[in-house]
Amino acid sequence: MRDESPTPLIASDSRTGFSASSSSISSSSQIAPLTAPDANGTLVDSFGRHITYLRLSITDRCDLRCCYCMDEKTTFLPRAQVLTLEECLRVAAAFVDLGVTKIRVTGGEPLVRHNVVWLLERLAALPGVRELVITTNGSQLERFAPALRKAGVKRVNISLDTLRAERFRTITRVGDLDKVLRGIAAAQAAGFRRPKINTVMMRDSNFDELSDLVRFAIDRNLDISFIEEMPLGDMERARQSPLRSDEAMALLQKHFIFLPSAESTGGPARYWRIPGTSTRVGFISPHSHNFCGSCNRVRVSSRGELFPCLGNSGAVALLPLLRADSTDGTSLRAAIVRAMGIKAKGHDFGHQLDAPQVLRFMSMTGG
Numbered sequence: 001m002r003d004e005s006p007t008p009l010i011a012s013d014s015r016t017g018f019s020a021s022s023s024s025i026s027s028s029s030q031i032a033p034l035t036a037p038d039a040n041g042t043l044v045d046s047f048g049r050h051i052t053y054l055r056l057s058i059t060d061r062c063d064l065r066c067c068y069c070m071d072e073k074t075t076f077l078p079r080a081q082v083l084t085l086e087e088c089l090r091v092a093a094a095f096v097d098l099g100v101t102k103i104r105v106t107g108g109e110p111l112v113r114h115n116v117v118w119l120l121e122r123l124a125a126l127p128g129v130r131e132l133v134i135t136t137n138g139s140q141l142e143r144f145a146p147a148l149r150k151a152g153v154k155r156v157n158i159s160l161d162t163l164r165a166e167r168f169r170t171i172t173r174v175g176d177l178d179k180v181l182r183g184i185a186a187a188q189a190a191g192f193r194r195p196k197i198n199t200v201m202m203r204d205s206n207f208d209e210l211s212d213l214v215r216f217a218i219d220r221n222l223d224i225s226f227i228e229e230m231p232l233g234d235m236e237r238a239r240q241s242p243l244r245s246d247e248a249m250a251l252l253q254k255h256f257i258f259l260p261s262a263e264s265t266g267g268p269a270r271y272w273r274i275p276g277t278s279t280r281v282g283f284i285s286p287h288s289h290n291f292c293g294s295c296n297r298v299r300v301s302s303r304g305e306l307f308p309c310l311g312n313s314g315a316v317a318l319l320p321l322l323r324a325d326s327t328d329g330t331s332l333r334a335a336i337v338r339a340m341g342i343k344a345k346g347h348d349f350g351h352q353l354d355a356p357q358v359l360r361f362m363s364m365t366g367g
């Protein structure tokens, strides 16, 4: 068989937030030799972590321009460089063949991708997929919620950083808060149980609203997770030191009682319960609580790069394999298996707010 070793990505493309770097794998001391699926056919990385969760970005495009995620003037990828929906499905199927059971569809904004429902229906139908979930900014949800539910999406995460219309416009630069609020209501009306709100905490913006957001979640039977801002991408906006989960918790404890919860949704959030409510409050704390030891996920970007770690630059280009190998998935699966060998032990955000270690934006990798 010809050698189809995946090509490490060392592309330089300032338009897209990718940059050439001698450290495409940023911390070589953390990289162990290549590995293979374990005896049960599941993906295991060099540190013994089982990979069962794929986050699949189906577009880098978005109808918002959140200030922590992308610049106001962003140039998106030429369409030819973006995975087609059929290619997205083939990638997902290869992962499922290798034991992945949970798929999160993300972006960019996944609901701006033409024919997204076509893809979702097929992802949900892949034998072995137990959980198909989606992360959205909610702006298109009013229109899509019933179709998502019908397609087999189990759960919806909706990003919402503020309940104030003007502030929403400032954070997202173009967004309309009302549309998102209607989207949340539509998701619940369509039968999604306990949609989860994702809130990026910003010292210079929404720190004074965290308790209002929890109250909003309680009143509407939603879950909510607070996320420490990650220094992904070299942004116009100067990043402030991230508002840490423990600081947020101290603010929130003035308003609510929190009981620790052992619950997990299979992600990095640590959850708390507020007595007398059904709301779970989570904290995703890449800075203050490193969750890499239990990481079970990898990401595939909209241009088909497999990123074993969000917080490191190591990647494997799947697109050439997809386009060279349209008949069977052997080389694709082999590339995925080999990529487990470059999954770093942990993310590498450090404290480099001005010069981020990871130069691609979250919208590129898929949040």
Ligand code: SAM
Pocket (backbone or CB within 6 Å): 062, 068, 069, 106, 107, 108, 109, 110, 135, 136, 137, 138, 157, 158, 159, 198, 199, 200, 227, 228, 229, 230, 231, 232, 362, 363, 366, 367
């Ligand atoms: N457009 C969808 C949305 O906003 O939910 C899906 C993609 S977005 C990249 C996924 C998640 O990443 C969102 O919850 C967003 O708030 C989060 N995110 C984006 N940039 C981030 C950053 N620099 N640090 C932390 N979270 C970030």
Ligand code: SF4
Pocket (backbone or CB within 6 Å): 062, 063, 064, 065, 066, 069, 070, 107, 108, 109, 137, 159, 362, 363
């Ligand atoms: Fe778009 Fe989501 Fe990034 Fe906001 S966080 S700009 S909604 S991709």
